[in-house]
Amino acid sequence: MPNSPSDTPRRITVQRQGPLLVEGPVEIELEDGSTVASDRFRVALCTCRRSRRFPWCDTSHRARR
Amino acid sequence: MRETFRGTRHPMHTDREEPSLPSPRGPLSAAVRDHLRGTGPLPRPEATASVPAWGDDLQLALYQCYELHYRGFAGVDPELEWDPGLLRFRAALEERFLAALRAGTRVHDTVEDAVADLLVEPVDGTGVSHFLRDKGELWHLREYAAQRSLYHLKEADPHAWVLPRLWGRAKAGMAAVEFDEYGGGRADRVHARLFADLMTDLGLDTTYGRYLDAASAETLATVNMMSLFGLHRSLRGALVGHFAAVEITSSPGSRRLAEAMRRTGAGPAAEHFYDEHVEADAVHEQVVRHEVIGGLLEEEPHLAPDVVFGIDATGHVEDLLAARLLTEWRAGRSSLRAPLEEDAVRESAAHTS
Numbered sequence A: 001m002p003n004s005p006s007d008t009p010r011r012i013t014v015q016r017q018g019p020l021l022v023e024g025p026v027e028i029e030l031e032d033g034s035t036v037a038s039d040r041f042r043v044a045l046c047t048c049r050r051s052r053r054f055p056w057c058d059t060s061h062r063a064r065r
Numbered sequence B: 001m002r003e004t005f006r007g008t009r010h011p012m013h014t015d016r017e018e019p020s021l022p023s024p025r026g027p028l029s030a031a032v033r034d035h036l037r038g039t040g041p042l043p044r045p046e047a048t049a050s051v052p053a054w055g056d057d058l059q060l061a062l063y064q065c066y067e068l069h070y071r072g073f074a075g076v077d078p079e080l081e082w083d084p085g086l087l088r089f090r091a092a093l094e095e096r097f098l099a100a101l102r103a104g105t106r107v108h109d110t111v112e113d114a115v116a117d118l119l120v121e122p123v124d125g126t127g128v129s130h131f132l133r134d135k136g137e138l139w140h141l142r143e144y145a146a147q148r149s150l151y152h153l154k155e156a157d158p159h160a161w162v163l164p165r166l167w168g169r170a171k172a173g174m175a176a177v178e179f180d181e182y183g184g185g186r187a188d189r190v191h192a193r194l195f196a197d198l199m200t201d202l203g204l205d206t207t208y209g210r211y212l213d214a215a216s217a218e219t220l221a222t223v224n225m226m227s228l229f230g231l232h233r234s235l236r237g238a239l240v241g242h243f244a245a246v247e248i249t250s251s252p253g254s255r256r257l258a259e260a261m262r263r264t265g266a267g268p269a270a271e272h273f274y275d276e277h278v279e280a281d282a283v284h285e286q287v288v289r290h291e292v293i294g295g296l297l298e299e300e301p302h303l304a305p306d307v308v309f310g311i312d313a314t315g316h317v318e319d320l321l322a323a324r325l326l327t328e329w330r331a332g333r334s335s336l337r338a339p340l341e342e343d344a345v346r347e348s349a350a351h352t353s
């Protein structure tokens, strides 16, 4: 089993608007098979696909006026 | 009679390694300097009524008082941090400043309204980061970094004071964000350190306090406001609102500043400081909104108006600074009170290539 059963579940916070919030550290596999990692205490993953720093949220999901 | 509180262990002790006292900008800042040097009495608190609240003299007087809580000044007894006479005088300066902040600040009705306005990105923004992205030259970026170094070399420090005043979710969220600001336990990633590296790329002197004499009154006011909110438990709601406003607006602004650094070839550390803030503050914004503001108002709902005030006051002091910088730069003038030294490295490179 890849994950130790003693690990507490990793919390992911979901919102209708804006990024997924995931407790770090994380390693993300991208479509091309490459990986990016972050050891921040929490990371914001882009769900709107507009981020210029994808997969990280860069607040491009915000409304513009 | 001069009233001075001194520590019991040392009859007189002075900080030697710390930044030097700034040049005074008027009677109040001169009196504070003399008091810190032990060579002159403080004026009566009423004297603070005679100078403009947003002006150089009052802002520098207040800045000197607050700096004793951070790193102090060379040749100044560190126990003066708790000198009753100085604290009384500081209280008079704070009263003027706080009144000016409250008078100048447009205040939203609710926290939700205030936050919602920050979450909308203007399509045709006209702020300092827009100017720097579109038209900024290296000398503008160097001036901007010199001005901002007053905060960024103590980045996150004024906000750490709020931690003992929070509980539960608000405390945990605030501590987590501060941990990230302090490099997540890695000295080379402390944001103040990343800013010093940016300054090196820009050929600036990274010595703490080096550009205090050069900084505008408007810059002093932005830092004084953080110190005011951070040092007073009674203003913890305003500190939280202020911090939220900084974190929410930072990510898009940092992107523009990163673009400015790239376009001008400022250097990799200069780009990295702002790139890191695009990413970090997209996270910090979420934590501060949901955990820190949310947690604080769950515990202390009566602080909502203070949170709104902190958000709106931040917008106000930033607008005043932006107006100052853009007025000078659009007229082709320096925004600084003292010219920057030539960048020795870049100069010699320019002559030899």
Ligand code: FES
Binding pocket: A018, A019, A020, A045, A046, A047, A048, A049, A050, A051, A056, A057, A058, A059, A060, A061, A062
């Ligand atoms: S969700 Fe924030 S940029 Fe996409």
Ligand SMILES: [Fe+2]
Binding pocket: B155, B181, B191, B277
């Ligand atoms: Fe930061």
Ligand SMILES: [Fe+2]
Binding pocket: B181, B247, B250, B280, B281, B284
């Ligand atoms: Fe931040």
